[in-house]
Amino acid sequence: MIGEDDVRYVAKLARLRLEQDEIARMTSELGKILSHIDKMGELDTTGVPPTAHVLDVANVTRADKPSESLPRAEALRNAPAVSDDCFRVPKMG
Amino acid sequence: MxxxxxxxxxxxxxxxxxxxxxxxxxxxxxxxxxxxxxxxxxxxxxxxxxxxxxxxxxxxxxxxxxxxxxxxxxxxxxxxxxxxxxxxxxxxxxxxxxxxxxxxxxxxxxxxxxxxxxxxxxxxxxxxxxxxxxxxxxxxxxxxxxxxxxxxxxxxxxxxxxxxxxxxxxxxxxxxxxxxxxxxxxxxxxxxxxxxxxxxxxxxxxxxxxxxxxxxxxxxxxxxxxxxxxxxxxxxxxxxxxxxxxxxxxxxxxxxxxxxxxIPAEYLAAGIEPGVRARFDETVARVEELGGICVEISLPHTEYALPAYYIIAPAEASANLARFDGVRYGYRCEDPVDLLDMYERTRGEGFGPEVKRRIMIGTYALSAGYYDAYYGRAQVVRTLVRRDFERAFAGxxxxxxxxxxxxxxxxxxxxxxxxxxxxxxxxxxxxxxxxxxxxxxxxxxxxxxxxxxxxxxxxxxxxxxxxxxxxxxxxxxxxxxxxxxxxxxxxxx
CATH class of the missing domain: 3.90.1300.10 (Amidase signature (AS) domain)
Known part of the structure; x- marks a missing residue:
């Protein structure tokens, strides 16, 4: 059964800040959802391969030719902060 | 006019x-x-x-x-x-x-x-x-x-x-x-x-x-x-x-x-409300009036499709939505103290409750120790669901x-x-x-x-x-x- 500490740990992995009330609600909701999902455990899946892709295609490649990419100004256009033609971010903690 | x-x-x-x-x-x-x-x-x-x-x-x-x-x-x-x-x-x-x-x-x-x-x-x-x-x-x-x-x-x-x-x-x-x-x-x-x-x-x-x-x-x-x-x-x-x-x-x-x-028997067994069932049955009758032949079939893994989906979709979503981190586009939280604080608060403030729920389910299902039990198993169930269809479409x-x-x-x-x-x-x-x-x-x-x-x-x-x-x-x-x-x-x- 999933507990509040598990939820805090997973939120950390997901880089997702949750407030205390969200953690409590999430713990109860995830518990219910996962217990429904645990139904999969009833099946004998011995020897059944996992699905990697639904269509019979593999190793789709393209010619290794250089082509134009997004201009720098366009790529930076939606950035919350920019300096020296780069994305600007806060310092590492 | x-x-x-x-x-x-x-x-x-x-x-x-x-x-x-x-x-x-x-x-x-x-x-x-x-x-x-x-x-x-x-x-x-x-x-x-x-x-x-x-x-x-x-x-x-x-x-x-x-x-x-x-x-x-x-x-x-x-x-x-x-x-x-x-x-x-x-x-x-x-x-x-x-x-x-x-x-x-x-x-x-x-x-x-x-x-x-x-x-x-x-x-x-x-x-x-x-x-x-x-x-x-x-x-x-x-x-x-x-x-x-x-x-x-x-x-x-x-x-x-x-x-x-x-x-x-x-x-x-x-x-x-x-x-x-x-x-x-x-x-x-x-x-x-x-x-x-x-x-x-x-x-x-x-x-x-x-x-x-x-x-x-x-x-x-x-x-x-x-x-x-x-x-x-x-x-x-x-x-x-x-x-x-x-x-x-x-x-x-x-x-x-x-x-x-x-017509898969599993779906009609449970959960379909009577009004929907009545219209469905009438439409099946129309298929036959138009010259079609309706036969009962079985998709035995039907009840496992929903649980498998609610692992696979959130798992992929948790990876796809990692790009929304306040760096290249979209919302960024106010006055972050450092990079990690920016990531976490940007996402905590930027996403709504259902998106957070799916990111959490997906991250959990992909995390060390749970991957095989959830994501791995869901992809196996997906194979079983696909095989149900393949078998049905043979007939x-x-x-x-x-x-x-x-x-x-x-x-x-x-x-x-x-x-x-x-x-x-x-x-x-x-x-x-x-x-x-x-x-x-x-x-x-x-x-x-x-x-x-x-x-x-x-x-x-x-x-x-x-x-x-x-x-x-x-x-x-x-x-x-x-x-x-x-x-x-x-x-x-």
């Missing part, structure tokens, strides 16, 4: 009127903009109506009609707001993308733009297409035009409601677990999810990449085929896209002689199911319990897991609300599905004009 009825006009008829010069593209666009002005305050289908674009572009089509005479020129369309459109904000109905201005255009949208379709606007959805009622939008709740107290379904609820309410001639949506077919069913219109890979996903903001497909929402099966013709094809920018083995044909079938249709041409277990439900009635919302997709999810094409067509009313009839076919059987749906549509004769009632205002006896 054009005298057009936007609640009944099809693209097939509109195209003929345009070509014959009986109506101009500007008049056609104005018909929809007028209807938007009249009903949008109650329906709220659009996040953004692109009035200037619609007026300007329809005028251009009229002026250059001879040169632009493409098959779709001047036919107005609504686009779900999770497909990027250069120069028009694309929000995914999320706070984290509230002001996002795309610098390129999704391939499917580009294709219809190149055919000179006139864009009316961007439609509402559940945030990042995660939901079955459009109530998870960060901006507004869309109403079902048949009863404004009920939901339009989701996640393409804005596109479905816009078409049903006559606010668009047709629309594009996306379907990950039923997000085109379920709202089409609840709003009394046609919606189709093509075979996985048939339509490029380039520019569709990714939710679950192995399940997502773009498709049409229309007022008729013919229109569905017409729009599908123009969005399919291999795209070098989407390595999972494929060329269809045969072109999409415009349907003309009136009979179904010799067609074998499988039948198509499979018929209700699209949804119930008709449209009251807004707010399922938001407190996530699982009660997830089960809305129980009849639509298997086609996504198996990558199969499927359509929903309206097959009648239950308590004044539309019921959807779903047909699923083998991979690349779009033409067979469209022909069958077309013949059935003719036999059913459903009137697509909604009532715009509001059951909240009706006196209870």
């Amino acid at each position: 054009s005298g057009l009825d936007p609640l009944r006009l099809t693209a097939k008829v509109a195209k003929r009127l345009l070509v014959d010069g009986e109506v101009s593209a500007a008049e056609l666009a104005k018909t929809y903009l007028d209807q938007i002005a009249a009903v949008e305050p109650r329906v709220k289908a659009y996040i953004r109506v692109t009035y200037d674009n619609a007026a300007k572009y329809s005028t251009k089509v009229d002026r250059e009609m001879q040169a632009l005479r493409g098959p779709l020129a001047g036919l107005p369309i609504a686009i779900k707001d999770n497909m990027v459109t250069e120069g028009v904000t694309t929000t995914c109905a999320s706070r984290i993308l509230r002001d996002y201005m795309p610098v390129y255009t999704a391939t499917a949208v580009r294709q219809v733009w190149d055919d000179h379709v006139v864009m009316l606007g961007k439609t509402n959805l559940d945030e990042f297409a995660m939901g079955s009622s459009t109530e998870n939008s960060s901006f507004q709740t869309t109403a079902n035009p048949w009863d404004l107290a009920t939901v339009p379904g989701g996640s393409s609820g804005g596109s479905a409601a816009a078409v049903a309410a006559g606010e668009a001639l047709w629309a594009l949506g996306s379907d990950t677990g039923g997000s085109i077919r379920q709202p089409a069913a609840l709003c009394g219109i046609v919606g189709m999810k093509p075979t996985y890979g048939a339509v490029s996903r380039y520019g569709l903001i990714a939710f679950a990449s192995s399940l997502d497909q773009i498709g049409p929402l229309t007022r008729s099966v013919y229109d569905c085929a017409l729009l599908l013709q123009h969005i399919v094809g291999r795209d070098p920018r989407d390595a999972t896209s494929v060329a269809l083995p045969e072109p999409v044909k415009l349907p003309d079938a009136e009979r179904l002689d010799g067609l074998r249709v499988g 039948v041409d198509l499979i018929a199911l209700p699209t949804t277990p119930t008709v449209a439900f009251r807004a707010g009635s399922r938001t407190a319990d996530p699982l009660s919302m997830y089960v809305c997709d129980i009849c639509t999810i298997p086609a996504n897991l198996a990558g199969l094409p499927a359509i929903s067509i309206p097959c009648g009313l239950s308590d004044g609300l539309p019921v959807g009839f779903q047909l699923i076919g083998p991979a690349f059987s779009e033409n067979r599905i469209l022909q069958t749906a077309h013949a059935l549509e003719g036999a059913i004769g459903f009137d697509t004009a909604p009532a715009f009632r509001d059951s909240r205002l009706e006196v209870r006896q």
Whole structure:
């Protein structure tokens, strides 16, 4: 059964800040959802391969030719902060 | 005064009127903009109506009609707001993308733009297409035009409601677990999810990449085929896209002689409400009247499809949504103390509750120690679901199911319990897991609300599905004009 500490740990992995009330609600909701999902455990899946892709295609490649990419100004256009033609971010903690 | 009825006009008829010069593209666009002005305050289908674009572009089509005479020129369309459109904000109905201005255009949208379709606007959805009622939008709740107290379904609820309410001639949506077919069913219109890979996903903001497909929402099966013709094809920018083995044909079938249709016993065993079941059974009887043969079949892993989906889709979503971190685009939190604080608060403040829930389920399912039990097992179950279909299609041409277990439900009635919302997709999810094409067509009313009839076919059987749906549509004769009632205002006896 999933507990509040598990939820805090997973939120950390997901880089997702949750407030205390969200953690409590999430713990109860995830518990219910996962217990429904645990139904999969009833099946004998011995020897059944996992699905990697639904269509019979593999190793789709393209010619290794250089082509134009997004201009720098366009790529930076939606950035919350920019300096020296780069994305600007806060310092590492 | 054009005298057009936007609640009944099809693209097939509109195209003929345009070509014959009986109506101009500007008049056609104005018909929809007028209807938007009249009903949008109650329906709220659009996040953004692109009035200037619609007026300007329809005028251009009229002026250059001879040169632009493409098959779709001047036919107005609504686009779900999770497909990027250069120069028009694309929000995914999320706070984290509230002001996002795309610098390129999704391939499917580009294709219809190149055919000179006139864009009316961007439609509402559940945030990042995660939901079955459009109530998870960060901006507004869309109403079902048949009863404004009920939901339009989701996640393409804005596109479905816009078409049903006559606010668009047709629309594009996306379907990950039923997000085109379920709202089409609840709003009394046609919606189709093509075979996985048939339509490029380039520019569709990714939710679950192995399940997502773009498709049409229309007022008729013919229109569905017409729009599908123009969005399919291999795209070098989407390595999972494929060329269809045969072109999409415009349907003309009136009979179904010799067609074998499988009815899976598992779905009818439980959970389908009586009104939906009654319309479904009547439609199955119509298949036989038209010369088809209906046989009971078994899809034994049906009950495991929903649990598998609710691991696979969140797992892929948790990876896809990692890109929203406040660095390159979208919302960034105020005054972060350091980089980690920025990531965590940007995402904590930018995403709504359902998106957070899916990221958490997905991250948990992919985390060390749980991967095999959840993600690994879900992909194995996916194989079993696919094998069920393969076995069934050895004996039948198509499979018929209700699209949804119930008709449209009251807004707010399922938001407190996530699982009660997830089960809305129980009849639509298997086609996504198996990558199969499927359509929903309206097959009648239950308590004044539309019921959807779903047909699923083998991979690349779009033409067979469209022909069958077309013949059935003719036999059913459903009137697509909604009532715009509001059951909240009706006196209870």
